[in-house]
Amino acid sequence: MFDRLVGFIREQYATKEFIPLHAPVFRGRERELVLDTIDSTFVSSVGAYVDRFERDVAGFTGSPRAVAVMNGTAALHIALVLAGVERGDLVVTQSLTFVATCNAIAYCGAEPLFVDVDRRTLGLSPAALDAWLEEHALVDDAGVCRTRVDHRRIRACLPMHTFGHPADLDALIAVCERWKLVLIEDAAESLGSYYKGRHTGTFGEIGVLSFNGNKIMTTGGGGMVLADEVVGKRAKHLTTTAKIPHPYEFFHDEVGYNYRLPNLNAALGCAQLEQLPAFLASKRALAERYIAFFASTDLQPIVEPEHCRSNYWLNGVICESPAQREALLKATNEAGVMTRPIWALMTRLPLYANALRGPLDNAEWLEARVVNLPSSVTPEPA
Known part of the structure; x- marks a missing residue:
């Protein structure tokens, strides 16, 4: 069966060469817009393409405001700062995630609290x-969620x-409202995904997108903070070193971050965003072919x-057993078709091994069985 799968994947990408898990595709005006940026000399964090990219992403997602930053991890960090996460706080998240989710919590001096x-x-x-x-928790008289044992503040849910x-x-919104938690969506992988007709990243107080090289569209490196106008304005201020606008004076009113996305990257993003509907259609068609194959x-x-409606950023399968998972990974990778297991649970990493947690039965079950398959946008017909 693994030989059939390898053959099927090679048919999708029409190649006998190595097939990566997810590679960027540049079919549009990427070269044109990047060269235009170089010619303008505005290649850093000030330039027309940064402003355009923010407007275009806000328009695509339906978010009132979008603020471009240098990567998705920086976007997560700023989102947590905007949510008021402070040293010693707890932030609820999932152990089945990429490490950046938890690292951003650690940047704030806070700690992750893992649930299934x-x-x-x-x-x-x-x-x-x-x-x-x-x-394990209560809401105190001041309306703050705290642990029962040591009264640590549980500030947000990520x-x-x-x-x-x-x-x-x-359901997550309902739980967060009941327990007075700020909801922040890590939508790094879900650009182009919708929940009941509304784009992901626009339900919580703050949402975060990523445009890393392996995402559905890329700026090389890059991220975006989605928020309302008030929070978005503060996000822009904090990510621009908290500098007070002035024709020539340099005055900063609080600790800020040099997190702005360069104009050069934003130009690439503008060209990629023009093609996003086609990318989404290609990936959905690929997912449907995978589903039919595995039937x-x-x-x-x-x-x-x-x-x-998912963007199907990465297609995945659930194996019957850990042994089958290992066999699938070995057979495909030896055949030059990149497949990957799901991430090691955060609770298995030494940096988060002692974090508070609830039962993680589902996360552990998935960790032992999930394999991701090549999911790049497929070649256009000749």
């Missing part, structure tokens, strides 16, 4: 979150839309949750 994921969405489980809080599949947002196998494809 939902097998259906791969995202943070509202039921697991509510159950942990019922047993779910991730894993592989582009939206988490159960309605006659014992591997279970990961599909978009009900009432959602």
